[in-house]
Amino acid sequence: MSELAERRCKPCEGGVPPLDLAAASKLKDQVNARWKWSRDGKAIEAAFEFDNYWQTTAFVNAVAWIAHTTDHHPDISFGYKTCTISYWTHAVGGLSENDFICAARIDALLD
Numbered sequence: 001m002s003e004l005a006e007r008r009c010k011p012c013e014g015g016v017p018p019l020d021l022a023a024a025s026k027l028k029d030q031v032n033a034r035w036k037w038s039r040d041g042k043a044i045e046a047a048f049e050f051d052n053y054w055q056t057t058a059f060v061n062a063v064a065w066i067a068h069t070t071d072h073h074p075d076i077s078f079g080y081k082t083c084t085i086s087y088w089t090h091a092v093g094g095l096s097e098n099d100f101i102c103a104a105r106i107d108a109l110l111d
C-alpha cells in the first residue's frame with residue numbers, strides 16, 4: 001500500500017479552498033494512471049472493468065467500505081461488468097487530499 005493510502009482523511013469542512021492545480025497534480029502523480037481529471041479538474045474519475053456481475057458488486061461493496069471507514073464518499077455508477085468512481089469534496093467544491101487518499105486505497109485493492 002502506498003504512503004498516500006496510509007494517510008488519514010481529515011473531516012471535510014467548508015470555508016477552505018480546494019487544492020490548486022499544482023497541489024492536486026502532485027497528489028495525482030501518486031495514484032494509478034487510471035485516475036483522470038473530470039468536471040474541469042474539480043474531480044477525479046476512474047473506470048473499472050470486471051468479468052461478471054458478482055465481481056463488480058464485490059468491488060462496489062469494497063469501495064463502499066472504504067467510504068464508510070474514511071467518512072469520505074465517492075459517486076459510484078455501475079453496470080454488469082463496469083464501474084465508474086468519481087471523487088470530489090463537496091464541502092470545498094473541488095478536490096482535497098481526501099479524494100486522493102481514497103483513490104490510493106482503491107488502487108491498493110487492485111494493484
Ligand SMILES: C[C@H](O)[C@H](O)[C@H]1CNC2=NC(N)=NC(=O)C2=N1
Pocket residue numbers: 011012071072073074087088089090091092
Ligand atoms: C461530516 C463529514 O465529514 C462530511 O459530511 C463529509 C462526508 N463525506 C464527504 N464526502 C465527500 N466526497 N465530500 C464531502 O464534502 C464529504 N463530507
